[in-house]
Amino acid sequence: MKSPGSITAGDHLLDLKWNPEGTRLLVTPATGPVLVTDEAAALLEELPGHGMGNGSSAWFAGEPVTCGYDGKIHFGSREWKPGRGMIEHVRTSPDGSLLAAGQGKTLHIFDAAGSDEQSLRDLPTVVSDFAWNPKSPAEIATAGAGGAVLWRLGEKEPFARFDWGGASLQVRWSNDGRWLATADQTPSVHVYDIPKDTPLKMEGFESKVRALAFSTDGKRLATAGSPVVTVWPCASSKGPDGARPIQVDGSESEVQALDFSPVTGQLATGDGKGTLLVVTFEKGQFRRKRVRLDSGISTLAWHPSKPLMAVGHESGSVILLSLEA
Amino acid sequence: MSRIPVTILTGFLGAGKTTLLNRILGEKHGLRIAVIENEFGEIGIDHELVINAEEELFEMNNGCICCTVRGDLIRILGNLMKRRDKFDHILIETTGLADPGPVVQTFFVDEELREQTVVNGVVTVVDAHHFSRHVGETHEAEEQVAFADVIILNKCDLATPGELEATELRIRAINALAVIHHTTRAEIDIKKVLEVGGFNLDRATEINPHFLDAHGHHHHHHSDISSVGIEAEGECDGKKLNDWISKLVRDQGQDIFRMKGIFAVKGQADRVVFQGVHMLIDAASGGPWAGRPRKNSLVFIGRKLDREALTSGFRSCLS
Numbered sequence: 213m214k215s216p217g218s219i220t221a222g223d224h225l226l227d228l229k230w231n232p233e234g235t236r237l238l239v240t241p242a243t244g245p246v247l248v249t250d251e252a253a254a255l256l257e258e259l260p261g262h263g264m265g266n267g268s269s270a271w272f273a274g275e276p277v278t279c280g281y282d283g284k285i286h287f288g289s290r291e292w293k294p295g296r297g298m299i300e301h302v303r304t305s306p307d308g309s310l311l312a313a314g315q316g317k318t319l320h321i322f323d324a325a326g327s328d329e330q331s332l333r334d335l336p337t338v339v340s341d342f343a344w345n346p347k348s349p350a351e352i353a354t355a356g357a358g359g360a361v362l363w364r365l366g367e368k369e370p371f372a373r374f375d376w377g378g379a380s381l382q383v384r385w386s387n388d389g390r391w392l393a394t395a396d397q398t399p400s401v402h403v404y405d406i407p408k409d410t411p412l413k414m415e416g417f418e419s420k421v422r423a424l425a426f427s428t429d430g431k432r433l434a435t436a437g438s439p440v441v442t443v444w445p446c447a448s449s450k451g452p453d454g455a456r457p458i459q460v461d462g463s464e465s466e467v468q469a470l471d472f473s474p475v476t477g478q479l480a481t482g483d484g485k486g487t488l489l490v491v492t493f494e495k496g497q498f499r500r501k502r503v504r505l506d507s508g509i510s511t512l513a514w515h516p517s518k519p520l521m522a523v524g525h526e527s528g529s530v531i532l533l534s535l536e537a
Numbered sequence: 538m539s540r541i542p543v544t545i546l547t548g549f550l551g552a553g554k555t556t557l558l559n560r561i562l563g564e565k566h567g568l569r570i571a572v573i574e575n576e577f578g579e580i581g582i583d584h585e586l587v588i589n590a591e592e593e594l595f596e597m598n599n600g601c602i603c604c605t606v607r608g609d610l611i612r613i614l615g616n617l618m619k620r621r622d623k624f625d626h627i628l629i630e631t632t633g634l635a636d637p638g639p640v641v642q643t644f645f646v647d648e649e650l651r652e653q654t655v656v657n658g659v660v661t662v663v664d665a666h667h668f669s670r671h672v673g674e675t676h677e678a679e680e681q682v683a684f685a686d687v688i689i690l691n692k693c694d695l696a697t698p699g700e701l702e703a704t705e706l707r708i709r710a711i712n713a714l715a716v717i718h719h720t721t722r723a724e725i726d727i728k729k730v731l732e733v734g735g736f737n738l739d740r741a742t743e744i745n746p747h748f749l750d751a752h753g754h755h756h757h758h759h760s761d762i763s764s765v766g767i768e769a770e771g772e773c774d775g776k777k778l779n780d781w782i783s784k785l786v787r788d789q790g791q792d793i794f795r796m797k798g799i800f801a802v803k804g805q806a807d808r809v810v811f812q813g814v815h816m817l818i819d820a821a822s823g824g825p826w827a828g829r830p831r832k833n834s835l836v837f838i839g840r841k842l843d844r845e846a847l848t849s850g851f852r853s854c855l856s
Contacts, residue, residue: 224619242619264571264588265616281588281613297576297589300612316576316591338593340608357595357608379595379608397597397608397647419648510619528621 213490213503216520217253218531221245225524227268228513232308237513237522238276239530240269246278251515253522253532259286267300272311273324277302285313285322294320294328301341307349310365314339319354321365330365341382347389355383359402360394374404374411381420388430391446395421401435403444405451412453414444418466425470427477432493434460434479436467441481443493462502463487473514473521476535480521482509488523490535505531540655541618543627544731545640548662549671549678550633553691555579557662557723557730558630562586566727568625573613575632588613592632594639597646604816606643611650618653626731627654634677637661637684638794638815641736645817658686658735661715662723665696668704679762682708683794683838684814685715686735694721712838713764714797736812762794765842767835767851772803774856781854782811782818785847790816792842798835799823803856811835 222244229238236256239247243265248257262280270277275288279299285292297316304311310330313320319339321330337356345351350365357379362372380394380402392404399417401424404410417437424435431447441460444452463483471480479491486505491498511524519535548554558572558580574580576591593609610629617624631637637659644656661681664671671678682688688708693701705717716733718725778800786793796813808823835851 223621226616226619242616243622263585265613265620283589297591298613337595338591338609340593340612357593377596378598381608381612397595397606397611526619 213501213533213535216251216532216534217249218529219247219249219253219255220527220529221247223528224526225510225528225530226266228511228522228524228530229269229271230513230516230522231271231274232516234516234518236271236276237530238269238271238278239522239524240266240278241528242266246276248276249530253530262286265298267298268302270302270304270311272302272304273308277304277311279313283315285311287311287322287326290326292322292326294318303342303344305344305349305352306346309349312342312344312352314342314354319352319363321352332363335361340380343383343385343392345385345389346387353383353385353392355380355394360392360404362392362406372406372409374402376402376411376413381422382424384424384426386426386430386433386446387428390430391426391433391451393424393426393433393435395424395435395437399437401437403433403446403452410453412451414442414452422466422468423470425472425479427472427479428474429477432472432479434470434472434481436470436481439463439465439467439483441467441470441479441489441491443479443491443498458493458496458498460489460491460498460500462489462500465508469509469512469524471512471514471521473519474516475514476519478519478535480512480514480523482512482523484508484526486525488533503533540653541624541627542657542731543614543629543644543654544657544733545629545631545637545659546662546730547631547635547637547659547681547684548633548689549664549668549675549681551667552633552662552664553689553720553723554630554633554662557689557691557725558628560723560725561628561727561730564727568731569622570626570628570731571617571624573610573627573629575630575635577632578630592635604642604646605639606646607639610640610643611647614650614654618649626657628731634675636677636680638680641684641814642817644736645814645819656736657731658733659684660687660689660730660733661685662689662691663704663708665690665693665701665704665719667692669700669707672707679711680794682711682715683762685712686733687729688712688715688717689720689723689725689730690717691720691723693719711762711764712795713766714795714836714838762838762840763842765837765844765847767833767848769833769852769855770830771833771855772801772831773833773854775802775804777854777856778802781850782813785850786813786816786818789839793837793839795838796836798833800833800835801826801831 221241223241227240263282265281267279382395421437443458465484469482508526798811810823
């Protein structure tokens with residue numbers, strides 16, 4: 213693999229986001245300035261950080277959006293402070309028209325002009341994470357105590373509930389719109405077949421599941437929770453139910469980051485000791501390429517249109533790796 | 538890797554928590570202290586060291602143990618531990634109406650937090666003038682006292698000597714173990730707030746169950762929350778002790794707020810120290826006896842405690 217560039221931020225890397233065109237990369241460390249780089253990781257701009265801690269970042273209406281423990285959202289040159297509490301995530305709707313931000317028991321929904329009339333307020337629990345339905349820009353799932361809840365913007369009551377009784381740390385919606393998956397505080401993953409209203413539970417992880425990702429076509433779900441990544445088949449009518457998952461070994465410590473390439477369908481995984489795996493799936497089998505990098509891998513992001521990935525480290529460094537021959 | 542100490546600050550509405558927090562943040566003590574403030578906190582997140590978080594309670598069911606924990610704390614502390622410039626201390630403020638149990642339990646159940654942080658203790662600020670009224674109005678005021686390692690009896694200047702004595706007796710009847718400091722406008726040496734060591738088994742102090750006899754027995758006490766102290770000569774049978782405590786927390790864990798014990802266990806040269814919060818328990822070596830008499834001391838703080846049953850249950854563990 214070739215490295216077309218690298219950059220170092222001031223702290224542990226929390227999040228990496230390519231813009232939809234793949235011309236800019238947003239580099240978010242745990243604290244301090246958020247960096248905007250070009251496609252070769254050259255610094256273009258430093259954005260102000262968010263005091264005690266940054267949250268995840270996003271691209272919205274062509275501009276970078278950041279958030280954090282100071283309760284603020286920076287959107288281009290604008291600053292929004294919608295409430296008192298910390299903001300851990302901002303996420304853009306699949307059509308790019310709306311921005312969601314969780315703050316306590318409110319899920320703010322902003323348009324580019326800053327109007328938040330469609331926000332979901334006074335929710336029963338604090339929103340720990342949320343995910344837009346890639347098939348419908350008007351639907352969003354919130355995770356928190358009790359499980360996940362699915363909402364349609366403009367409606368006061370949820371259109372579906374995925375209550376399994378525990379606490380979900382992350383929620384992801386598959387690109388085909390069929391599956392909702394949660395990574396939980398207990399060592400488990402819950403998967404919800406939305407059209408069939410059927411819940412599934414996966415257990416046996418060594419620890420709480422810190423990362424999970426759907427493949428771009430929605431046919432695979434990769435879960436961390438140990439040094440072995442489990443890839444669940446989601447294509448059949450029953451999905452992972454009763455199916456034998458693929459177990460991808462080769463990592464040296466717990467896997468902390470997962471991402472599927474939208475271009476090649478390959479899965480990249482990163483562990484706490486710096487082991488990067490690039491996994492290629494072929495007819496129920498897999499082969500993996502293993503690269504040992506300098507420090508623990510905390511986040512990964514594939515380029516939207518090239519076989520190129522950004523690898524973020526606990527040390528604060530970001531390295532770009534190209535799979536092109 | 539050294540673990541970051543965490544202090545949990547609790548107290549009823551208006552008791553003086555914010556005054557104390559401002560004092561801690563404003564004094565030149567040379568420590569970098571991160572404060573996680575509740576959603577009604579008054580310091581404000583514009584302060585560079587303050588995070589404002591809405592309490593996110595959830596039930597965690599792990600086999601036979603079921604408890605309520607704070608999800609927001611797990612995520613915030615997890616992120617604070619990732620920072621390159623670590624803090625010297627973390628202070629968590631609960632709301633005036635919060636039960637401190639879920640905050641404490643969070644540190645027992647989350648593996649990552651157990652590895653990277655250590656709960657130093659629970660500090661409860663009590664309004665010396667209004668405590669009797671607060672206790673009559675809600676159960677939270679009593680529970681906050683029951684959980685405390687340190688009680689800051691604040692606004693002493695507003696209470697008469699008689700009120701002060703009555704309040705202290707009432708506090709002692711609920712919690713026989715906590716150290717009580719009298720303050721006005723929360724003026725106190727910060728070390729007495731931060732260097733508590735209440736949950737640190739490595740630094741377990743002597744437990745004196747007789748303290749109860751001196752302070753609590755003859756006081757008319759309206760509450761069903763109390764302390765029970767047990768002391769016994771001899772050695773425990775380790776298996777019997779383990780079985781008894783396991784059954785006790787399984788059957789009565791919801792009513793037991795805090796447990797602390799130092800045991801002489803047959804076959805073990807060192808002291809065995811023990812801590813518990815509701816259904817969660819933790820035990821470790823407490824180091825050598827170093828000339829002190831090998832005896833067992835155990836204190837429970839909780840609701841509807843049956844002194845006779847607890848005493849006979851413990852005595853059945855003696856070998």
